[in-house]
Amino acid sequence: MIRFKNVSKTYPPNVVGVEGVSLHVKPGEFVSIVGKSGTGKSTFAKLLFAEERPTRGTIEIGGWDITHIHDRDIPLLRRQIGVVFQDFKLLPKKTVYENVAFALQVAGERPHRIREVVPKVLEIVNLQDKLDxxxxxxxGGEQQRVAIGRALVHSPKILIADEPTGNLxxxxxxxxxxxxxxxxxxxxTIALVTHDRDMVNRLRRRVITLEEGKVVSDVEEGRYKL
Ligand SMILES: Nc1ncnc2c1ncn2[C@@H]1O[C@H](COP(=O)(O)OP(=O)(O)OP(=O)(O)O)[C@@H](O)[C@H]1O
Ligand SMILES: [Mg+2]
Structure with missing residues (x-):
């Protein structure tokens, strides 16, 4: 599903984002990525949805080599990957319904399809009573649920969440x-970047720890230890 082979990302002039990361995430896994500030967690997330390109190594998503993905193919990738952030990134002048619908509109979905999908998604995130x-x-929690709903409109195979509870x-x-x-x-499949020790420990799922851009531990049913 997600495969990194010896991936490094260096920001100009020579700041290490991630370095020599190799890992494989299977379909349906729930992986937490933890580590101190500035250790490459967001860089890892950005490489996954092609906001950044690797300097070295290869990245595959669902068998698709996105290492050198062309800009015109990014919308196709983003249909398979939903993303949520700490600061929600909602459109302030649009309602809950419109925020979710907008993600489908920009993808060129037809109105009847939008009318079908938006209520379903808003039910999953339990906001069906707050559409307007x-x-x-x-x-804050409700805003994040809108953002998650928006990330689900294309039924993505992967959901990436970069500090989704950081403001909550x-x-x-x-x-x-x-x-x-x-x-x-x-x-x-969920890739969760977080600082939240309690949340990670409650999950009892795979935990990948980064330190200075490198994977220093990768444990099933891991715990957050820093
Ligand atoms: N666009 C950029 N240009 C230059 N350097 C960057 C850029 N983005 C990140 N970096 C640097 O890359 C390193 C990793 O940053 P990254 O954002 O991946 O860390 P992080 O683990 O997400 O940190 P935090 O927990 O504070 O969010 C840091 O040294 C950071 O300063
Ligand atoms: Mg970050």
Missing amino acids: RYPNQLS DTLNSREIMDLLSKINEFGT
Whole structure:
């Protein structure tokens, strides 16, 4: 599903993002990527959805070599990969419904398909009663649920979450983690970048630890130890 072979990413002039990362993530896995600040976690995530290209090595997603992916093929990749961030990145002047629908509109989906998909997705993230709210009328947890809903519109095979609970309190964080687990149970592979020790330890799933861009541990049912 996800295969990194000896991947390095160096930012100009010579800042190490990640260095010599080799790993394989199987379909349906739930992997947490942990490590101190500046250790390459977001770089790893960005390489996955081709926001950054590797300096060396190869990256395959679902058997597709995206190492040198052409810009015109990126929309195709992004249909297979949903992404959520710490700061939600919602459109402030659009409602919950419109934020989710917009992701389908820009992908050129037909109106009848949009009317079909948006309510389904909003039900998964349990926001069916708040479709007409604007982002500033929602709690942080609810905003993140909108962002997750938006990431699910194309039924992605992989969901990448970079610090999705970074701006949330414990209760909202747990809700988001439960939602990610539910999405994983539906079969979506999850790559979760996080600082949140308790959340990682509660998961009891695979934990990859980065240090200065390198994988220093990779453990099934791992714990967050730093
Ligand atoms: N666009 C960029 N240009 C230059 N250097 C960058 C860029 N993005 C990241 N870096 C550097 O690459 C290294 C890894 O950064 P990255 O964002 O991947 O770390 P991180 O583990 O996500 O950190 P944090 O936990 O603070 O989010 C850091 O030294 C960072 O300063
Ligand atoms: Mg980061």
